Amino acid sequence: MSSDMKDDQEQENIEREWAGVLGSVSKWVSSLKDGEDPSMPKEESDSIPYLGVLTSGKNIRNLAAQNPHYRLKKLAEANKEVKLHLFFFSAKGIDVEKKQISGMYYDFSEMEWKQNTFPYPHYLLRRGGIAKKYKERFRTFLSQSEEENMTRLNPSTLGNWKVYHYFRTVPSLENYLQETIISSKPSDLFHMLYRHPHVYLKGLTGRKGKNVIRVERTRGNNYHLFRYNASRKNVDTLVFVNYQELMFYVTRFYKGKKFMIQEGIDLLEIKNRRIDVRAELQRNEKDKIIIRGISARIGRANSPITTHAEAVKIDHLFGMVNISQEEKDRLVKEIETFLLHVYQETEKKFCTFAEMGIDFAIDKAHNIKFIECNSSSTKVSLLNAYGEETLEVSMKMVLLYVKHLYSKRMRF
Ligand SMILES: Nc1ncnc2c1ncn2[C@@H]1O[C@H](COP(=O)(O)OP(=O)(O)O)[C@@H](O)[C@H]1O
Ligand SMILES: [Mg+2]
Structure with missing residues (x-):
């Protein structure tokens, strides 16, 4: 075989090999169309939005440990039929530089929670708060949301x-509506208790009744305070013989921060x-x-x-x-x-x-x-x-x- 012929043969071999490689690559790519991200449904990916569900870091760690929170599991299951690009993430997973998010999704074919990198979602649903450490990052993420065409569906807390x-x-x-004021001076609560036999105090943040107190004024101008103690699962009742004592307790309870005072509903x-x-x-x-x-x-x-x-x-x-x-x-x-x-x-x-x-x-x-x-x-x-x-x-x-x-x- 002349050296030219040898070269041609080699060229042919290389091309055949490449064709084989390319063939399998294109087969691989087309199979990826459906399967590259198993959180993606088997439809035209353009017509399907990404929905990012923001939750706590703890919930994300639990997903990674295949131990999903009940509601997140239910939401993922609901997606079996709806087939959105649904993923869950915490603020820690947001990369504001690359504008992408490390999150978890449920792989229905392997019946397993898996980690993946996702683009910024079209829709953002908030199901939890942000750890202090990531507040700044989250703020940047939200400020990017407009140019990234990301729609926020529910704010975290309404205030x-x-x-x-x-x-x-x-x-x-x-x-x-009940009469509601925000405390701005020590006598505010006094005046509300003068107008209403019982009032509710509420922190400006807080859920599940944690920062809610009921105060009643008695005929003898004593004050009774009731608070549900979630850890002991009972009601703490306190009696104050004068307004100063009551105010002292309340101020300490709300750590000197402002709180709402609301006319009680019967x-x-x-x-x-x-x-x-x-x-x-x-x-x-x-x-x-x-x-x-x-x-x-x-x-x-x-x-x-x-x-x-x-x-x-x-x-x-x-x-x-x-x-x-x-x-x-x-x-x-x-x-x-x-x-x-x-x-x-x-x-x-x-x-x-x-x-x-x-x-x-x-x-x-x-x-x-x-x-x-x-x-x-x-x-x-x-x-x-x-x-x-x-x-x-x-x-x-x-x-x-x-x-x-x-x-x-x-x-x-
Ligand atoms: N003005 C009110 N009068 C009577 N009960 C109230 C009043 N405000 C709150 N409560 C009681 O306290 C509970 C918790 O108050 P809420 O404002 O819902 O705070 P949270 O955000 O902690 O759930 C309510 O579900 C209700 O039972
Ligand atoms: Mg409530």
């Missing part, structure tokens, strides 16, 4: 005071158990606000808060407190109108909500009274009163709503 302050300017909500009661209501609302796949469930929470005996309690469907409650059919019909109608107003007005003030938990009360005279809006509800009452299936439907609806938003975005 009770901001909500009240705004609602006071909305005529349709006026009748549902809540419905059954055998000393106070009752209030948690409604879960969400937007459906057609953008319509729907009420997923309304659960009455029946507190522990003598507890100032109804959190950590039993929950029943509101219909069940009406049966328990002997409300006539006529009154019940009136109340249901009014509750529905009230809830829709609260949802819409909160969106006007903040941003679009995929879902919202609204706390309210029915007082002894059957008036409806607003308590607070929650942007990342734990849905515990919904689960307890309505069961797992309703919770699953609500999870799926969040994903369908995101899908709907994205298809709307793609049309423009």
Whole structure:
């Protein structure tokens, strides 16, 4: 064989080899179209949005250890049919330089939680707070959100005071609000207790009733203070013989920070158990606000808060407190109108909500009274009163709503 022929032969061999390699690469690439990121559904990837769910570092570590938090697991399962690019991350996983996120997703084919790197998502759902250490990074991430076309669906906390302050300017909500002020001088609480036999104090942050105190003024001008102690699962009761002592305790409790003082609602009661209501609302796949469930929470005996309690469907409650059919019909109608107003007005003030938990009360005279809006509800009452299936439907609806938003975005 001449050296030229040898070269040609070699060239041919190389080309054949390359063709083989390229063939398998292209086969590999086309197989990756579906499988490169198993969190991706088997459809045209462009038409599918990324939904990033921001949760705590602890939740992410638990996912990595294949020990998912119940609600995150439910949300991931709901995605089996909806097929978004769904991933979970904590602030620690955000890389603001590369504009990408290290997160966890559920691989349905291998039935395993896996880690991957994701682009900034089209939609961001917040299901938890940010560790102090990562606050700055998170702020940068949020400031990038606009240019990155990322839509925030629920803010983390709404700020009770901001909500009240705004609602006071909305005529349709006026009748549902209790007098509420923010403490700015030591005598504020005194004046509120002069006007109302009992008041509720609330920290400007805090959830699950942790920063909520009930104060009553007695006839002899003593002050009784009630606080639910979550770690001991009982109610702490304190008696103060004068206002100074009360103020001293309260100031220390809120660590010198401002707090809200709210006229107490005369809540419905059954055998000393106070009752209030948690409604879960969400937007459906057609953008319509729907009420997923309304659960009455029946507190522990003598507890100032109804959190950590039993929950029943509101219909069940009406049966328990002997409300006539006529009154019940009136109340249901009014509750529905009230809830829709609260949802819409909160969106006007903040941003679009995929879902919202609204706390309210029915007082002894059957008036409806607003308590607070929650942007990342734990849905515990919904689960307890309505069961797992309703919770699953609500999870799926969040994903369908995101899908709907994205298809709307793609049309423009
Ligand atoms: N003004 C009020 N009158 C009577 N009860 C109240 C009042 N505000 C709060 N509560 C009770 O305290 C609970 C916790 O208050 P809430 O404002 O919802 O704080 P959190 O954010 O901690 O849930 C409510 O679910 C309700 O049972
Ligand atoms: Mg609440």
